[in-house]
Amino acid sequence: MEVENYTAASYNGTKKYTQLDVVTTNATGFGAASDDYMERGIDLNEQLIRNKPATFFMKITSNSLVNAGILKGDIAIVDKSIKPQNGKIVIAVVDNEMLIRFYQKKINKVSLIADAPKIASIEINEDNSCIIWGVVTGIIREL
Secondary structure: OOOOOOOOOOOOOOOOOOHHHOOOOOOOOOOOHHHHHOOOOOOHHHHHOOOHHHEEEEEOOOOOOHHHOOOOOOEEEEEOOOOOOOOOEEEEEEOOEEEEEEEEEEOOEEEEEOOOOOOOOEEEOOOOOEEEEEEEEEEEOOO
């Protein structure tokens, strides 16, 4: 019987390193080139809500902040966990009436400021009750 002569590479590798030693392998081959440019979808919960248990939505029914760009029919995203600060827009209940206004506190005086013509600002004193429901963190508007 005649033996065939095969030529082989002169380097046979090392037997100390096996396929099991490779940390990750891709048995399916290369990924599609378009996968490099693929983005994850936009999650509105992730984008608009910072504290899910303390966040609620409410529809705006007045034009008290029309100059600030908040219009009747917009949906306010309100976070109850945020402490009101000067210049922030808040949802407040004053004498059983729900309002959306700018919050302003000077020393011991709290004011709720409207940003529209013909709507007066409100100074909070001991004569009226005021509960700040939360701070507006965003507005959703349907076009």
